[in-house]
Amino acid sequence: MEYPAGTAPIKAEYLLSLTTTGNAADDDAAEGNTGSGRRYSRDGDNEVTASRGPNRGKLSKEQKKARQGANKGRKFGKVRDELDLCWRLANGATCEFGDECRFTHDIPSYLAVKSQDIRIPQTSQFSLSSPFTPDITKSIAPVPEYPSIDLGTVCPVFSETGECRYGFKCRFLGGHVRIDGSASLALIGDEDKKARAALTAMEVNFVDAETQKLLKTKKYPCPITAGYLKELQATGDSESKPKPAPNANSLIMPEPEQNMDIVQRPASEIISQRTGDLLSASSDTPDVPIRFSEKKRLHWSGKTYLAPLTTVGNLPFRRLCVAYGADITCGEMGLANSFLSGSKEEWSLVRRHPSETTFGVQVAGNKPGNLVPIAEVLSKECAGNLDFVDVNCGCPIDLVFKTGSGSALLDAPGKLGKILIGMNRALGEIPVTIKLRTGIKDGKNIAHKLMPRAASEWGAGCITLHGRTRQQRYTRLADWDYIKECVDAVRAREADEDLPPIPIFGGGDCYSSEGYWKNVGKTGVDGIMIGRGALIKPWIFTEIKEHREWDISARERLDLIKTYAEYGINHFGSDTTGVNATRRYLCEALSFQYRYVPIGLLEHLPGRINDRAPAFRGRNELETLLASGDSQDWVKISEMFLGPAPESWTFTPKHRSNAHGNEESQG
Known part of the structure; x- marks a missing residue:
């Protein structure tokens, strides 16, 4: 069969039409954000939303054209309990505000109107055919006084940590409550599990409110930054190569104990x-x-690396990728100015799960005056829980580029050098890495000039090169021949100056084990940073490590979704707010995963990331559902594990063509 160019070669028995369906995905969302989206995170007891991007004014004609077909200004409203219970009483404590507390203290009344407990079924309980209803046995001990409580449920938070910090507000309350003969309630805990969880389950890198206040009021002490900026000022801040003098901050003696991955x-x-x-x-x-x-x-040669990904690359998703074989993870891109203003939303990006064995934070900024101080703050606030800090020199998004950040730094090598040297000094032992593109404009690649300097002069501990210019975005295939040229340039400089080699990673279009190892062998990179490939198929890390293409079944993919839901609840929370935050981010993840075409349906392997799928049916109805580009089906999948979505809750997809109904009705 002849397939149109760029069309996935679906076998005839599964093909419904050669017409491709759905809108072309906005893959720039994997590296940045236009400011129209909103980040949603949990910080303690509060739900937080924040608009992204330094400029939220009117769009230019060019920006409007670039975003044609997108749902602009997406908003995700807060969903709370009908009756809001006081957090202190919810956790079995005493409220110091007493009758003056603005939340209810009446636990029985709260439970009387609370939504029914949720159960997360095992995937084996789902049918492969519509309506996919799981076979769930009802509560073994109904509680007439509290109909919302299901003693047959299991709380993901309690199961992992031995206690649930959401107490009576938890949507899985039946998994950690005791009811005696008089129908009184008591929260329970598991002391042994608590002790183990302290090492294996508790997130780290929490920056407290006092630190955020010091940053916001510009009272946070940064003596190393002050000294470095004073040196730059004394030299006239010229564009020549910066040459800092050795001092006590520059010389870091080795610690008695070292990470196995570091020499x-x-x-x-x-x-x-x-x-x-x-x-x-x-x-x-x-x-x-x-x-x-x-x-x-x-020492990262041979390790798998998950790219920093805006919105979708949150802690639950990174944890999922680690479970499937990712060795190195990096938090979502954070803006240096937002970090320095004490933004709770930005500081939530540095959270790390203990399963992330090698973890870094990515920052975007436009000068030493904002990137060096954030490096110093990170070195103090995340000491011992941060393996590297990555500088974003590749984000192509207009609202980042026009501030001089992201890929704009490629055209300012003098400034970039000052930034990297200053950050190295401020970070002490923690290495600085950089991620960049080949250049800004087509036909004007400059990475082969910058990378040798970054390795030998500016102290980069690792370099990752995305094989496209800013102008290309994702409209062309990555240039792996040029990546090889850049690797050779760095290695030649290292050999000339007798320098030990630093790890170099490539990036672009990696979607299969075959493609991964082919490009590693062809270019001499130490590995490939995986971005879009991991968004579409998080199990790609297993494929790479096992040197195989995995014809993953629909039920195995459902296992992955269930795991993500559990990780999301542990991170965002098991109360009403947290469950629906998890639901929102699960739908965001499914907005990429539906693009996966099962390799058992393809005429030939491997699949290619930029091929558009024609209309097809899966090998069973569940596989067909997982391939749906309708966002309402993503919500339906979320309900399999998170219970029915509240009537007031809606999910607005990034693209109009993914919305329920035709595109005209969304205008």
């Missing part, structure tokens, strides 16, 4: 290899740069 050399050995004994001669040679890249080396 660290004594400072005296590092310095003597490059310039002789600078420890004794530093006063005579103040302009010789310290080799920051050697103060702590990253």
